[in-house]
Amino acid sequence: MANILVVDDELGIRDLLSEILNDEGHTVELAENAAQARLARSAAAFDLVLLDIWMPDTDGVTLLKEWASAGALTMPVIMMSGHATIDTAVEATRIGAHSFLEKPITLQKLLKAVELGLARRNPAKSAAVSAASAHAQAESPMAQQASSLHGDANAGPHAHQGFDLDRPLREARDGFEKAYFEFHLAKEGGSMTRVAEKTGLERTHLYRKLRQLGVDLGRGKRANG
Numbered sequence: 678m679a680n681i682l683v684v685d686d687e688l689g690i691r692d693l694l695s696e697i698l699n700d701e702g703h704t705v706e707l708a709e710n711a712a713q714a715r716l717a718r719s720a721a722a723f724d725l726v727l728l729d730i731w732m733p734d735t736d737g738v739t740l741l742k743e744w745a746s747a748g749a750l751t752m753p754v755i756m757m758s759g760h761a762t763i764d765t766a767v768e769a770t771r772i773g774a775h776s777f778l779e780k781p782i783t784l785q786k787l788l789k790a791v792e793l794g795l796a797r798r799n800p801a802k803s804a805a806v807s808a809a810s811a812h813a814q815a816e817s818p819m820a821q822q823a824s825s826l827h828g829d830a831n832a833g834p835h836a837h838q839g840f841d842l843d844r845p846l847r848e849a850r851d852g853f854e855k856a857y858f859e860f861h862l863a864k865e866g867g868s869m870t871r872v873a874e875k876t877g878l879e880r881t882h883l884y885r886k887l888r889q890l891g892v893d894l895g896r897g898k899r900a901n902g
Contacts (some may be wrong), residue, residue: 678701678702678703678704679704679724679725679791679795680706680714680722680723680724680725680760681698681703681704681705681706681723681724681725681726681727681791682702682705682706682707682708682714682717682723682725682726682727683695683705683707683708683726684707684708684709684710684711684713684714684726684728684729684732684737684740685709685727685729685731685732685757686710686725686729686731686732687729688709688900689893690757690780690814691707691709691871692727694727694782694787695706695785697705697784697880698791700869700894701788701791701868701869701870702867703791703808704873706721706723709733710732710733710735711732711734711735711736711737711739711740712734712735713832714726714728714740715740715743718744718749719873722751722752722754724752724795725752725753725754725755725791725794725795726752726753726754726755727754727755727757727759727778727791728740728741728754728755728756728768728774729756729757729758730756730757730758730760730765731758731760733818737751737756737757737758737769738756738765738768738769738772739900741754741756741773741774742770742772743774744773745773750773753776753794753795753797754773754775755774755776755777755778755790755794756769756774756775756776756777756778757777757778757779757780757782757792758777758779758780759779759780759781775793775794775797776790776793776794778790784880788870788874821900823838851890854886854890855890855892857873857876858886858887858890858892859892861875861876862892862894867893867894869883869884
């Protein structure tokens with residue numbers, strides 16, 4: 678997975694992007710302004726940077742120019758803004774930005790932009806990782822457990838044997854829902870994005886639901902790591 682720097686002066690956006698990217702298995706470092714971003718960039722090499730344009734000390738385009746002039750623009754940079762003009766986006770691209778995300782940033786657009794940015798940095802590695810991940814998912818204990826649960830679900834009238842039905846309805850329902858979500862987490866290799874799509878739940882609601890049920894969110898990833 679990748680080492681990603683998120684630069685944005687809004688705490689809520691930093692926290693949201695960090696949570697999503699961490700869930701996808703990336704390592705995330707946060708900076709709330711250009712000064713912190715400069716320090717982070719000088720101390721570490723990043724695979725990708727998400728950079729806000731409008732910040733209180735130095736705007737993102739100016740910081741992008743600094744990195745380009747200093748030869749420090751060695752990673753894809755995705756610009757972010759809710760108020761930028763087309764001219765600003767074009768200028769950032771000309772300087773060396775990989776792409777531009779308009780706020781509010783949707784989950785699908787964020788993950789797609791990050792995927793494309795990382796693929797651009799090392800396309801061969803990206804393809805190899807995808808193939809290895811698919812193979813690992815098929816061979817992992819979590820995938821085998823998912824297959825077993827899937828078999829139980831198709832076992833007709835005996836499918837309930839894995840649940841203690843001699844309980845209050847709420848407890849029985851929680852037990853079923855926990856097994857249901859663990860099945861999908863195993864099947865999708867721990868990817869919350871794919872689980873949200875499969876189960877038809879909005880991602881934020883899915884997070885709350887899994888935490889409420891006590892589902893181990895890192896279980897699928899550890900099995901596939």
